[in-house]
Amino acid sequence: MTDVATLIDGYIATWNEKDPERRLALVAETFTNDADYLDPLMQGAGQDGIDAMIAGVQQQYADYRFELAGAPDAHNDRVRFSWHLVGNGGGAPVATGYDFGTLAEDGRLRSVTGFLETPTQ
């Protein structure tokens, strides 16, 4: 489970990394080349597509950051975990999400499906 925990920590770090070069490096560490992401609000295909999608979210939520909510739960090549979107100034989460992922043989994410527990602002 250590590898999956590290992977998901990296996934959250990717969403929070606002330096374009460092963010793309984190995307490449976290996702396979052909990875895809899909949630009710957005989608991204491939490392570049996912990076661009995350950059857009960061512009929209410039004063917020993602935090992992509890340890990820994994079996076989599947993982699930929850996260909060919280303001940099503190306070209650403005959104909570639940992500489901599949892992490639090299341990990176091959696909992520996100669900939202509460509507974003």
Next chain:
Amino acid sequence: MTDVATLIDGYIATWNEKDPERRLALVAETFTNDADYLDPLMQGAGQDGIDAMIAGVQQQYADYRFELAGAPDAHNDRVRFSWHLVGNGGGAPVATGYDFGTLAEDGRLRSVTGFLETPTQ
């Protein structure tokens, strides 16, 4: 959402249907031919494999039934839902699970990944 709700009701009904002929018919209504199921304890591939897997669970938990816990949540071709395993005589659930599924274009389940919230007995 009506179609997904009906599909997931059928999924739960499939797990509870102990007549072999009716169960296999429900499997065929609920899963595509090439569907697969994977959770921490078991897996099944194809309608026949999934049917055999469910038959095995029914033998192990003869006095229990599955109940959907709340409405399924779906977007695009993805769905998630929770379920309880409860005794036919009542009482608290002995297990709670969380399933993630992908849908085929014909509306049937193409894959299901199960996670367990609490260990089975």
